[in-house]
Amino acid sequence: MKIGLYFGTFNPIHVGHLIIANHMAEHADLDQVWMVVTPHNPLKKKNTLLDDYHRLQMVHLATEDFPKIKPSDIEFKLSQPNYTVNTLVHLQEKYPNYEFSLIMGEDNLKSLRKWKNYEAILENHEIYVYPRLEAKDQPGEAVSSEVANLELRNHPKIHMIDAPVVEISATFIRENIKKGKNVQPLLPANVWEYIDHNNFYKK
Structure with missing residues (x-):
């Protein structure tokens, strides 16, 4: 079975996440998409990040009607x-008969070379990339970044997927809940x- 791993804090999960996950499940050669909830890093300030299990529960709620998304x-x-x-490595040991791939936005592809052991990731796993609005380079970085990005885009393990460009921000949702604005269209019901019910993000 071929599994696409879509990582995120999902704070909260919103319709943009679901549009991407569903597009990958239906249009890339993946059997399932697993939405991997990133836990709070104890070395970082918590800020507005909800408890791990509340964020996981929201992903459960959002995906219950999508059999290919877990x-x-x-x-x-x-x-x-x-x-x-x-x-x-942990997943491959736990599920030796599954093939795991990564799902990421094009903005993350630009920084892939900064990831720990990125060469090993590319050697052993495919990467499915969905488009994002162009992230701005720092002055002087544009040319080198573009060359590196072009090399990665042409890598045999990297697949550029023509998914919808969805620019819904969890930060925008949190800020507008705090302001008392209606954000219901941006979230699964x-x-x-x-x-x-839990009065999240209101403070």
Whole structure:
């Protein structure tokens, strides 16, 4: 079975995440997409990040009607701070008959060379990339970044997927809940009900 891993804090999960996950499940050569909820890094300030299990529960609620999309808490069990390469090794040991791939936005592809053991990731796993609005380079970085990005885009393990460009921000959602604005169209209905019932993001 071929599994695409879509990592995120999902704070909260919103319709943009679901559009990407569903597009990958239906249009890339993947059997399932696992939405891997990233746990709070104890070395970082918590800020507005909800408890790990509340975010996982929202992913459960959001994906219950999508049989090809599954929530995953696999990183909750790994020591922190964690790296993607460690998660991949752990998953491959736990599910030796599954083939794991990564799903990422084009903005993350630009920084892939900065990831721990990125060469090992590319050697052993395919990467499915969805388009994002252009992230701005720092002055002087544009040319070298573009060359590196072009090399990666042409890598045999990297697949550029013509998914919809969805620019819905979880930060925008949190900020507008705090302001008392209506954000219901941006969230699955049961996720909105969970947030509203628990008074999340209002402070």
